[in-house]
Amino acid sequence: MAIEWEILGQPGADNALHAIVDSGQSRDSFLFDCGEGCLRSLRSAEIQSIRHLCFSHFHMDHVAGFDGFFRLNYNRPDVPVEVWGPSDTLAVMHHRFHGWTWNLHHDQPGEWIVTEITERELKKSRFRTRDAFAEERLQNRPYLSPLLLQEKAWHLEARLLPHGSIFSTAYRIVESPRHNIDPSALRDSALLPGPWLKSLLDAAISDDAAISVGEQTLRVGDLRSQLLTTTPGTSLAWVTDFRVEPGTADWKGLVDWLRGTTYLVMECQYRASDDLLAFRNAHMTTQLVGQIAAEAGVCQLTLQHLSRRYMPSEWLIMRDEVRAIFPHTELPKQWQIKV
Ligand SMILES: [Zn+2]
């Protein structure tokens, strides 16, 4: 199991995040935001295998590359494309889908499931290519942040963050915990190894089930707690275009949610000395970003969404301003900025 990921787009330009969760049995592909030119480094086949398109919000720099994504996926034959985003998602996607003339579509496959994340509800609609993207409203679902979608090998979480007068959605993919048989615990148990060990690793078998081990009948849950080791899965968070102040409930909530994240990818729009500007534009600074990563105890912080007001010579200075607070900070390696 692993999460592979890369930042798309250049420094001072639109950025996005492409991620693949490979469980060994399945490969699930995600795109977080879709700014202008962000898809240029991906092959068509990679763009066509993206299952989940997760928008933080719909400011132009996060959606301007959508036409290219749509062109390659509007009539995808296999599985639906799932689109996620905050308020406005259904309206914006509806308008996007209707930005073309449809008259040669009747035999075309293609299905899009669009979910608008609000504070208490998930609002869903389906759009089919063969129906010229007429909107079919699906039933709303209650939403209790952060869990958005649970799959066997991973789950997707979301958190709404303030970005001026609108919400920006932060996302986190979390791999399911890994379980392994502990050989020394098995030796100490004096139980004879056999096919029954596989039952302990099979999530479909409940803790209350009973299995035969030699002459004995034992409870699966008891054997699991005695013989299994559990390793938490890797996690990857995309947090962009927001402003929270230290000491507030929003700050504390964000830090608590991000606690222990493996890879945190966060906006870093402004230098600490430009905090007034950052505040006015509802963005973060090097100082604040470093502070969040440090308080949340993440493993690694990667910066993106640097303002184009800064010269290339300042990009490393920005990284170092963050590093002074949180040492495990990097710029995306794809940017190839020399240390
Ligand atoms: Zn932005």
Ligand SMILES: [Zn+2]
């Ligand atoms: Zn924005």
